[in-house]
Each structure stands twice: as structure tokens, then as C-alpha cells.
Amino acid sequence: MTTEPLRAVPVLMPDAGPSLDYYLVLPRLDNHGPATTVEGIVVEEFTRHHDFTTTGLDSAGWTPEAGWWSSAALSRGMRTDPEVLARVLPTSRREAEDVHRALGGGQLPDEPLLRTHFLDHQPIATAPPLRLGPAQPPVGFHERRVYRVLFAKDLRAEQVASLRTAWRSPAGGTVASAASGRLVEHGDQFTWDLRRVGHSLAWCLDVTALLRTDGTAALGSTLSELTNVLRQHGLIPVTTERFA
Incomplete structure (x- = not known):
């Protein structure tokens, strides 16, 4: 990109390179655990038309007890359910790696392998x-x-x-x-x-x-x-x- 006046603006954060989106899932508000506790991780990727409009969403969640699983309902709830919204925090891959390791999951899989857990695709309606x-x-x-x-x-x-x-x-x-x-x-x-x-x-x-x-x-x-x-x-x- 050029160095015209606005190019100096930090539009892209340093660790925003990976193409998948990462989220941390906190405990339910009625739990009495520490506020810093993380229950699991959600990984997502939008599918798009050639003109960059959205056509669908793939996702997979991970918890220490259940391992990796896929649920389009979870991704919908992350955007529509106030209780779920309050528990989900966008994060970087680097932090997701640290959390995955701290919760006993070892090394977070690389992105091609994470995509193999996308088993419940959510179509998103589009129009001209x-x-x-x-x-x-x-x-x-x-x-x-x-x-x-x-x-x-x-x-x-x-x-x-x-x-x-x-x-x-x-x-x-x-x-x-x-x-x-x-x-x-x-x-x-x-x-x-x-x-x-x-x-x-x-x-x-x-x-x-x-x-x-x-x-x-x-x-x-x-x-x-x-x-x-x-x-x-x-x-x-x-x-x-x-x-x-």
C-alpha cells in the first residue's frame, strides 16, 4: 500500500494475519468461578462471494471435556443471544494458543486442520x-x-x-x-x-x-x-x- 496521508493509520493490528477468527468463551454469569476463567474456544470463518459479500459461516468450538465440535447454533447465539454475547470475547490466535495450552489441550492445531472441524455450515442469505x-x-x-x-x-x-x-x-x-x-x-x-x-x-x-x-x-x-x-x-x- 502507498504512504499517502492515511496509510500510517494502524488499520491492521500486528497479530491479525491469520484468516480464521478466534473467540474465548467465559463461564455463565451464574457461575461462581473467577472472572478470568475461560471455558473454551470458538474458531470461525466466513464464506464469501467474489465481491466479498457474505454467503455463510463455518465454526468449531473446543472445551477440555468435549474436545472439538461444530455447531451453527452457537455461532447464531454469539450474535443474537444477549447471554451468549456477554460470555464471548474476540481474541487473537496467539491468545487462543495460550488458553488452549493452559486448559490442557496442548498445541492449538494449525488453521488447515482447524477447518476440518467445520461440520455444521450456516448459510447466510444474500441478495443482489x-x-x-x-x-x-x-x-x-x-x-x-x-x-x-x-x-x-x-x-x-x-x-x-x-x-x-x-x-x-x-x-x-x-x-x-x-x-x-x-x-x-x-x-x-x-x-x-x-x-x-x-x-x-x-x-x-x-x-x-x-x-x-x-x-x-x-x-x-x-x-x-x-x-x-x-x-x-x-x-x-x-x-x-x-x-x-
Whole structure:
């Protein structure tokens, strides 16, 4: 990527390289164990169309007692059940390795082997892109795309402030946007806004791409990096939709 003004923004965290997503599962709130206790690990991977929209979700969970198992219901609950949401924390592979070892599981399997435990695929319904905004891109660009990445869980005020600093959000912002950013790469322009959704504990990230080049690789990596940043701030991705 280029060194244009926003490129210095730490969009991708140091250990966000692995393509699988990792989560720690805490005990139920009615248990009396220490707050730091971890009951197990969940590993997930979204499946996507060629345009990066979500088509499904694969997952596998692990506990010391049961070993590895696969359940689409668990992944749904991680995004819709408040009790489950409160117990699930996004984490890095490095921390998942430490927890797996500490709970007696030894070395965490590598990612190709973890994928063999994905036995209960959850399809996610998709639809042709909705038209949101002008039909034609601005002069000088050959394509305009708009994406929305939906997230479950909530952000604390200090986490929002951290994102605003990392993304160099304009001072004051807007009522609708909690944090925003901009990136220019090889003439392609990417802008994004983070917003609350409805009255529930949910957020969305709206990303607009104006493409001068083919831009496919840059678009995919930007969506992935932004999603990883929000995961590592505590949010749980639900789906990626396309509006243009």
C-alpha cells in the first residue's frame, strides 16, 4: 500500500494475519468461578462471494471435556443471544494458543486442520446489491461500491475514542457517525463510517470505494482489515452486505 496521508493509520493490528477468527468463551454469569476463567474456544470463518459479500459461516468450538465440535447454533447465539454475547470475547490466535495450552489441550492445531472441524455450515442469505447513492461514479472513477459490515456486541466510550484516534476521524464528527476514516491507494479512494444500528447492541461499518484501477485486491484487504480492527476492539462481525 502507498504512504499517502492515511496509510500510517494502524488499520491492521500486528497479530491479525491469520484468516480464521478466534473467540474465548467465559463461564455463565451464574457461575461462581473467577472472572478470568475461560471455558473454551470458538474458531470461525466466513464464506464469501467474489465481491466479498457474505454467503455463510463455518465454526468449531473446543472445551477440555468435549474436545472439538461444530455447531451453527452457537455461532447464531454469539450474535443474537444477549447471554451468549456477554460470555464471548474476540481474541487473537496467539491468545487462543495460550488458553488452549493452559486448559490442557496442548498445541492449538494449525488453521488447515482447524477447518476440518467445520461440520455444521450456516448459510447466510444474500441478495443482489441494492442501489444506494448515485448510479454513476464521480468523473475519473470507473466504479463506485458501497458495503455495510454488521456487528454484534457493544463498544465502550474509550474504544470509540481509540478508533477515532486510529482512523484520524474529523474532530466533532456527526451525530450519525461515531468514527470515520479515509484511505487512498493507487488512486482508489476508500471512506468509512461506524454507526450504531437501531436501539440494540449492534453497530455497522459503511464503506464506500471509488475505484480508478481494478481495485479488487485493495478492496478486499481494506474490508478485511477494517473488520479485524473492530473485532479486536470487541465487536463480533455478523455479515457483509453490498449496496452498490
